Amino acid sequence: MISATSSSLFPCCCLILIVFLSISLGATSQEADPSLFCPNSTDNIYDRNTSSGATYHSNLNLLLSSFSNLSRTNSFYNSTVPLNTSSSISNPAYGLFMCRGDVDLDTCERCITAAAGRLLANCSNTKRANIWYQFCILRYSDQSIFSILDRGLAIYVFSLANVTDGDRFTQVLGSTMNATATMAANSGSGKKFAVQEANFNAFQTLYTLAQCTPDLSVDDCDTCLRDGISRIPSCCDRKSGGRIFFPSCEVRFDTSKFYTITAQAPPPRSLPNITTPSPSPSTSKGRISTGIIVGIVASVLVSVALFVLAFIFLRRRPKKRYDAVADASADGSHDDMSTTGSSQYNLSQVQAATNSFSNDAKIGEGGFGAVYKGRLPNGQEIAVKRLSKTSIQGAQEFKNEILLVAKLQHRNLVRLLGFSFQEEEMILIYEFVANKSLDCFLFDPEKQSMLNWSRRQKIIQGIARGLVYLHEDSRLKIIHRDLKASNILLDANMNAKIADFGMARIFTVDQSEEKTSRIAGTYGYMAPEYAMHGQFSVKSDVYSFGVLLLEIISGKKNSNFYQSDRGEDFLSYAWKNWRNGTPVALLDPILSGDSSYNRNEVIKCIHIGLLCVQEEAEQRPTMASVVLMLNSYSVTLPAPHQPAFFAASKTESLPGMDMDEFDKSTSKLMTVSVDDSSITEVHPR
Numbered sequence: 178m179i180s181a182t183s184s185s186l187f188p189c190c191c192l193i194l195i196v197f198l199s200i201s202l203g204a205t206s207q208e209a210d211p212s213l214f215c216p217n218s219t220d221n222i223y224d225r226n227t228s229s230g231a232t233y234h235s236n237l238n239l240l241l242s243s244f245s246n247l248s249r250t251n252s253f254y255n256s257t258v259p260l261n262t263s264s265s266i267s268n269p270a271y272g273l274f275m276c277r278g279d280v281d282l283d284t285c286e287r288c289i290t291a292a293a294g295r296l297l298a299n300c301s302n303t304k305r306a307n308i309w310y311q312f313c314i315l316r317y318s319d320q321s322i323f324s325i326l327d328r329g330l331a332i333y334v335f336s337l338a339n340v341t342d343g344d345r346f347t348q349v350l351g352s353t354m355n356a357t358a359t360m361a362a363n364s365g366s367g368k369k370f371a372v373q374e375a376n377f378n379a380f381q382t383l384y385t386l387a388q389c390t391p392d393l394s395v396d397d398c399d400t401c402l403r404d405g406i407s408r409i410p411s412c413c414d415r416k417s418g419g420r421i422f423f424p425s426c427e428v429r430f431d432t433s434k435f436y437t438i439t440a441q442a443p444p445p446r447s448l449p450n451i452t453t454p455s456p457s458p459s460t461s462k463g464r465i466s467t468g469i470i471v472g473i474v475a476s477v478l479v480s481v482a483l484f485v486l487a488f489i490f491l492r493r494r495p496k497k498r499y500d501a502v503a504d505a506s507a508d509g510s511h512d513d514m515s516t517t518g519s520s521q522y523n524l525s526q527v528q529a530a531t532n533s534f535s536n537d538a539k540i541g542e543g544g545f546g547a548v549y550k551g552r553l554p555n556g557q558e559i560a561v562k563r564l565s566k567t568s569i570q571g572a573q574e575f576k577n578e579i580l581l582v583a584k585l586q587h588r589n590l591v592r593l594l595g596f597s598f599q600e601e602e603m604i605l606i607y608e609f610v611a612n613k614s615l616d617c618f619l620f621d622p623e624k625q626s627m628l629n630w631s632r633r634q635k636i637i638q639g640i641a642r643g644l645v646y647l648h649e650d651s652r653l654k655i656i657h658r659d660l661k662a663s664n665i666l667l668d669a670n671m672n673a674k675i676a677d678f679g680m681a682r683i684f685t686v687d688q689s690e691e692k693t694s695r696i697a698g699t700y701g702y703m704a705p706e707y708a709m710h711g712q713f714s715v716k717s718d719v720y721s722f723g724v725l726l727l728e729i730i731s732g733k734k735n736s737n738f739y740q741s742d743r744g745e746d747f748l749s750y751a752w753k754n755w756r757n758g759t760p761v762a763l764l765d766p767i768l769s770g771d772s773s774y775n776r777n778e779v780i781k782c783i784h785i786g787l788l789c790v791q792e793e794a795e796q797r798p799t800m801a802s803v804v805l806m807l808n809s810y811s812v813t814l815p816a817p818h819q820p821a822f823f824a825a826s827k828t829e830s831l832p833g834m835d836m837d838e839f840d841k842s843t844s845k846l847m848t849v850s851v852d853d854s855s856i857t858e859v860h861p862r
Contacts, residue, residue: 188319190819193393197793198391200459210516211553212307212308212309212332212334212422213295213296213300213303213306213307213308213650214306214307214308214332215296215299215300215303215306215307215633216303217303221303221304221305222302222303222304222321223302223303223304229268232267232268233268233270233304233319234301234302235810236258236259236267236269236270236476237258237266237270237272237301237317237370238297238808238809238810239258239270239809239810239811240256240257240270240317241272241293241296241297241315241317241805242293242805242808242809242810242811242812243256243270243806243811244256244274244290245286245288245289245290245293245805245812246812247274248276248282248284248285248286248288248289248290248313249286250273250283252275252276252278252280252282252285252368252390253273253276253368253390253391253637254273255271255273255322255323255392256271256272256273257269257270257272257321258269258270258272267858268319268530269319270317270318270319270323270520271282271317271318271319271320271322271323272315272316272317272318272322272383273315273316273323273390273392273511274289274313274314274315274316274320275313275314275316275388275390275391275814276288276289276312276313277311277312277313277369277370277388277436278368278371278372278388278438279370279372279436279437280312280313280439282438284312285312288310288312288313288804289313289315290801290805291310291649291799291801292308292313292314292315292804293308293315294319294645294799294801294802294803295308295645295649295650295801295804296308296315297804297805297808298641298642298645298650298801298804299607299642299646299650301808304318304319305317305318305319305320305362306819307330307424308784309332309422309427309623311435312800314422314424314427314754315500316424317328317417317536320722323392324392324394325424325425326393326397326401327423327424327425328398328401328404328423328424328425329424329481330424331408331421331422331423332420332421332422332423333408333412333413333419333420333421334419334421334422335412335413335416335418335420336416336417336418336419336431337416338417338418338430339415339416339417340377340381340415340416340417341378342378343414343415345377346376346377346383346415347410347414347415347740349375350383350385350404350409351379352375352385353373353374353375353383353385353737354406354409354428354429354430355406356373356688357371357372357373357386357387357428358371358387358399358402358403358406358428359383359399360373360387361387361388361389361398361402362387362389362395362396362398362402362550362717363395363400367391368388368391369388369389369390369391369393369398370386370387370388370389371386371387371388372384372385372386372387372436372438372630373385374434376811377432379434381815382432382434382637383430383431384430384431384433384436385428385430386427386428386429386430386435386436387402387405387426387427387428387429388426388427389401389402389425389426390426393402393425393426394486394570397425398426401423401426401714402426402428404423405421405422405423405426405427405428406421406428408421409421409430417431417432418430418431418432418433419431433470439456455726466648471645478550487782488651507715508512516642520594520595520596520606521595521596521597521598522595522596522597522604522606523597523599524597524599524602524604525598526553526655526671527551527561527597527602527604527606529554530552530553530559530561531549531550531551531561534547534549534561534825535549535565538550538551540560540613541613542612546562546563546564546565546821547563547565548560548561548562548563549561549563550609551606551609557609559594559606559607559608559609560606560607560608560609560610561604561606561607562604562605562606563602563603563604564602564603564604564605575598575603579593579596579605582675583693584651584653585646585647585651585653585655585678587641587642587643587646587650587651588639588672588674589639589642589643589646589672589673589674589675590643590646590647590674590675590676591607591608591610591666591674591675591676592608593605593606593607594606594607594608596739607676609669610666610674610676611623611667611669612666612667612668612669612671613666613667613736614662614663614664614665614666614667615636615662615663615665615666615667615673615729616661616663616665616734617660618667619729619732619734620732620733620734620798621726625732625751625767626767628729628732628773629768629771629773630673630768630773630774630778630779631773632773633729633730633768634778635671635672635673635796636665636667636673636729637782637807638670638726638804638807639672639673639674639720639828640660640665640673640675640722641800641803641804641807642677642804643673643674644657644660644675644719644722644800645674645800645801645804646717647681647718648715648718648799648800648801649800649801653683653685653768655678655682655683655717656681656682656691656713656714656715656717656718657675657678657680657681657682657718657721658680658681658682658698658713658717658718659677659680659681659699659702659703659709660675660696660702660715660718660721660722660725661699661701661721661725662725662728662729664676664677665725668816671673677830680698682713687762691712691713691714698706698721699736700735700736701735701747701765702721702725702735703717703720703721704716704717704720704721704794704821705720705792705821706794707720714794714844715799715800715841716794716795716797717794718800718804719789719795719797719798719799719800720789720790720794720821721803722789722800722803723785723787723788723790723797724747724786724790725788726749726782726785726786726789727748727751727786727787727790728764730763730764730765730779730782730783730786731747731751731763732765732767733747733765735747735748738750748790748820748821749820750763751783751786751787751820752820755787756785758778760780760783760784761776761779761780761783763783764779781806781807781814782807784814784817785798785803785806785807785814787817788814788815788817789803790820790821791817791818791819791820791821792818792820792821793818796818804810834835845847
């Protein structure tokens with residue numbers, strides 16, 4: 178469970194509740210469930226369109242992008258951009274990061290890079306923000322935060338498991354935690370970090386940690402840690418693990434070891450004196466003592482209980498662990514959809530809202546079916562997505578989208594308002610997005626001019642932020658599997674919103690990839706390992722994003738590009754121009770006279786796009802790294818490797834292969850194209 182309260186750091190109060198399903202806090206990872214705090218309160222938002230706001234935004238981007246490089250050699254660092262803050266109009270950004278005292282610099286660098294990427298993705302217009310991971314913290318502000326004790330925001334994280342013999346555990350925890358705090362505050366290592374352990378009983382050990390930002394004084398560090406310890410009874414009483422952290426310090430305990438260094442032995446006072454009576458002659462000769470009998474019986478009972486619990490867990494575990502929803506029941510019931518939190522509408526309500534699905538209300542058509550604009554009785558405009566009876570998608574995809582999207586809330590994801598399942602009609606009801614989908618502008622010769630370079634940048638960044646949320650920041654780890662221009666909606670302010678989650682899949686936190694025999698997606702956007710072998714992961718979405726990014730820059734649809742006079746596929750053309758030193762040749766000609774056009778930004782975006790479409794999935798960046806690269810002016814980008822599906826033009830041959838052989842080798846791949854359908858059935862080879 179996580180709970181956060183704020184009093185002085187931010188004027189507003191907030192309450193966040195998240196349940197950890199793991200028994201031990203040590204089971205979490207640095208990528209799992211970060212605690213992010215950057216409220217969109219009026220006093221914490223700055224306007225990038227003003228001179229001061231634009232300056233602060235630039236300073237903040239420079240500050241955060243520099244931290245990943247600095248973390249290669251530092252486990253704690255604070256800095257200001259610009260360095261000279263004497264000018265009243267410099268609008269400086271103050272920031273610091275700290276890694277946990279036991280982690281190596283490689284882990285520190287990865288953690289800080291991820292933290293900076295998420296702050297850029299989710300808090301890019303806020304003056305102040307904090308993010309806490311298991312291995313690091315990162316903060317920034319428009320006011321100095323250095324050497325200042327800050328306990329204005331308190332985050333509580335605790336295990337759901339209770340300990341046995343709570344009274345003894347509380348006593349041991351209090352004495353050990355106090356000793357750890359004293360050691361950390363007085364640490365001479367410059368880290369203000371300490372860990373200790375104590376025997377709780379014959380079978381369990383208690384592990385504790387305390388750490389402050391090293392810029393605090395001894396007294397301030399001690400005050401901060403004591404405050405954290407004093408809150409343990411109110412948040413984590415008799416829990417097997419807990420973590421309380423402020424902007425300036427943290428304390429943590431667990432019955433599983435979560436740090437990597439050897440703890441110092443606790444002082445004698447950390448363990449209460451327990452007197453064990455000496456065995457009497459009558460129990461030491463010829464007979465087994467009562468204590469031994471009780472111990473044997475208790476061990477047997479515990480073993481039986483664990484066996485029963487394991488049996489129940491295995492019986493109740495779903496058959497498909499990583500599907501977003503379970504298969505429909507044999508009788509076809511859909512009762513589980515009532516628990517999604519979305520509203521269920523009567524078919525008559527939907528018909529009234531859309532004038533009985535009239536052609537005048539129809540605003541689009543996709544693989545799922547038609548989309549209609551409607552209006553509810555309260556005046557709210559809605560988008561109604563109606564499953565076609567001839568659609569290749571079915572009830573499972575319909576349920577998948579309801580159960581999945583209802584759990585997601587992000588400004589760059591379309592919002593599901595409700596659904597209707599009645600009289601064989603399957604209908605999804607979304608917020609109405611005024612400007613339809615990206616492809617309506619990007620590939621329309623008359624509307625392309627409405628997408629200047631500034632708007633295209635904004636759309637690219639919005640899609641990237643939405644994917645970071647899906648992959649890393651939401652309660653679920655979600656692979657979209659069908660990212661393309663027609664699944665990106667644009668609101669009245671041209672903000673991008675990712676839509677169509679019928680094909681999405683949920684991963685567990687520690688899962689890296691999955692394999693399927695049912696390939697879902699659109700040819701041209703599918704990663705090669707997915708289209709050819711059915712293997713998908715977050716890197717599959719990264720590949721799709723890379724293709725989409727290059728389409729946004731060029732204004733050309735990748736699936737139609739091969740039919741052009743150039744006689745080569747879209748990625749081949751992009752790669753050839755990059756290799757020949759003419760990357761800007763990919764740019765949509767309509768942008769040549771655009772006042773917002775920035776040549777260096779265009780080249781950087783093309784560079785990022787090519788990194789995303791590399792053939793080897795492990796070489797592609799994560800979306801958090803992509804967001805960092807898009808917003809950074811100083812990060813050095815690696816050289817891209819040859820993209821996947823790189824094909825020679827009709828006038829070129831690949832070394833060691835004639836074109837007849839090449840055509841044969843790719844024929845199986847080419848058969849997965851079904852126009853622009855959203856689902857394709859392929860048997861991986």
